[in-house]
Every structure is written in C-alpha cells, then in structure tokens.
Amino acid sequence: GATIDITEAITQSTTWTGNNTYILKQIIHVDGAVLTIEAGTKVLGERGSALVVTRTGKLMAEGTAAKPIVFSANYPIGMRGVGNNNWGGIVMNGKAAINVVGGDNKAEGLADDVRNRYGGGTSPDNTHACGTLKYVRVEFAGEPLSANDELNGLTLNACGSNTIVDHLQVHRGIDDGVEIFGGTVNLKNVVISGSDDDGLDWDQGWTGKAQFLIVQQIPGRGNHGIEADSNRTDNNASPRSSPTIYNATVVGRAPDASNPGEGTSRG
Numbered sequence: 001g002a003t004i005d006i007t008e009a010i011t012q013s014t015t016w017t018g019n020n021t022y023i024l025k026q027i028i029h030v031d032g033a034v035l036t037i038e039a040g041t042k043v044l045g046e047r048g049s050a051l052v053v054t055r056t057g058k059l060m061a062e063g064t065a066a067k068p069i070v071f072s073a074n075y076p077i078g079m080r081g082v083g084n085n086n087w088g089g090i091v092m093n094g095k096a097a098i099n100v101v102g103g104d105n106k107a108e109g110l111a112d113d114v115r116n117r118y119g120g121g122t123s124p125d126n127t128h129a130c131g132t133l134k135y136v137r138v139e140f141a142g143e144p145l146s147a148n149d150e151l152n153g154l155t156l157n158a159c160g161s162n163t164i165v166d167h168l169q170v171h172r173g174i175d176d177g178v179e180i181f182g183g184t185v186n187l188k189n190v191v192i193s194g195s196d197d198d199g200l201d202w203d204q205g206w207t208g209k210a211q212f213l214i215v216q217q218i219p220g221r222g223n224h225g226i227e228a229d230s231n232r233t234d235n236n237a238s239p240r241s242s243p244t245i246y247n248a249t250v251v252g253r254a255p256d257a258s259n260p261g262e263g264t265s266r267g
Contacts, residue, residue: 045087063135089141098182128160
C-alpha cells in the first residue's frame, strides 16, 4: 500500500482504503461530505493535526475485530506520546441539543470557525448522525492547543442518537479519553486506557447511554475515571446531563504520595 498525505479539507465523498496509510498534516475538516474509512486502515496524525467532522459532514469508520481502524500519532513506535509527540484526535460535531444559550457553541480546542461549531440551535435534531465508529482505536491524541482548551482522543459534540460508537479504544490521550458535549449519542463496548486527565467526561446536557465501559488508569497518569458536568455556569440549564451508564468498570491507579498535585484536571 501507499502512504498518502492529507493536506486539504474533504468536501466530496471520499474513501480511504485499508491497504494504505494516511498522514494528517494539519487539521482536516470533513465538510459537506462523507469520509468512509475501510477496515484495516491506518491514519497517522502529525502534531497540530486533527480530524474534524462538521455538522454537514459524516465519518463512516467501520473496522472489524480482525482489521480495526487505527488512528495514531505519526512518530516511531516507542516515541509516540513522548514529549510533544501527539496529534489532536477526532472531533465530531452534530446538531443535537446542548444546554448552552442559543444551542450553538464552538468546539473546545479549535478556532472559532463555522466548521468547528456544534449544536442544533433553537431547533435541534436529537437523532442527528455524526457517523459510525466501530472497531476503532485512537492513540496518543489530545494535543493541547492552549491552556485548559485541549482536544481529546474522541470528542462528541452534540451528536445524536443515530451516531454509532461501538467497539472503541482510546489509549494514552493527553487530555480526556472521550469527552461528550451534549447530545444523545450512545456508546457501547468502550475501553479508555492511560488517559492523562479523565476517562469519560461529559458536559452541556448529554442524555445518552453508555454500556460495557472500561476506564483503566496507568501509573503516574490520570485524574478521574469519570468527570460529570452539565453546565458550569447554570445548574438549571436545559437539558441537564442525565446519561445512563451500565456495566462500567473503573480501574484506578495508586496515588503518587510524592506528588500530591499529580493528576490535576485539565478541564
């Protein structure tokens, strides 16, 4: 297979094939189009890169148990996640309800560009499909673009109930493994391992479900297994976060007595 550099937004329907490796050279938007990624495909992100699905785009990444789709950092094995050797991760923006005034917000960690906004405004679509992630692994992602304004391994912004996230692993994210901002998306069969901050974090009125969730911390890394918020400035903002979590296992790490500030939340 070939190694293909991705340098421009995806604005017409595109398929990335399993025999190739795709290198994200910068923030790549899937805008007004569907990006289909075949089983077995490798996608490697350089520092400063991310894959951002806009409200008019869709990501269809359906691997298999034998041929997962792997998103990783474009550094040699053993050097990924060392120092600044991370990439930005995956951001999916939808049109479901969020509890921010006006129902529209800018994605955390990205510039204020219409392609980086999410939420359905005053007429949300709680069934909105941001796409499908099945048998997908996301590694060494979550590059901070500014203090307290980081990307995560996977960020689900106002994604609706027709979004499918099933058989996902997020490994060694430098912020949260999965962060959900509002919406109604459901998660199933999710493993979040070795995050620097929280495993699963939700905000802004998420009302979906998660089943068969494992959060595993590793020595010297990790803040909370789960961070649960609704609206940081208005507890009564509607909809309130009220997800349902079934069959969850959270494996913590021993605290480091020599570094009591360790694991401080990044937000």
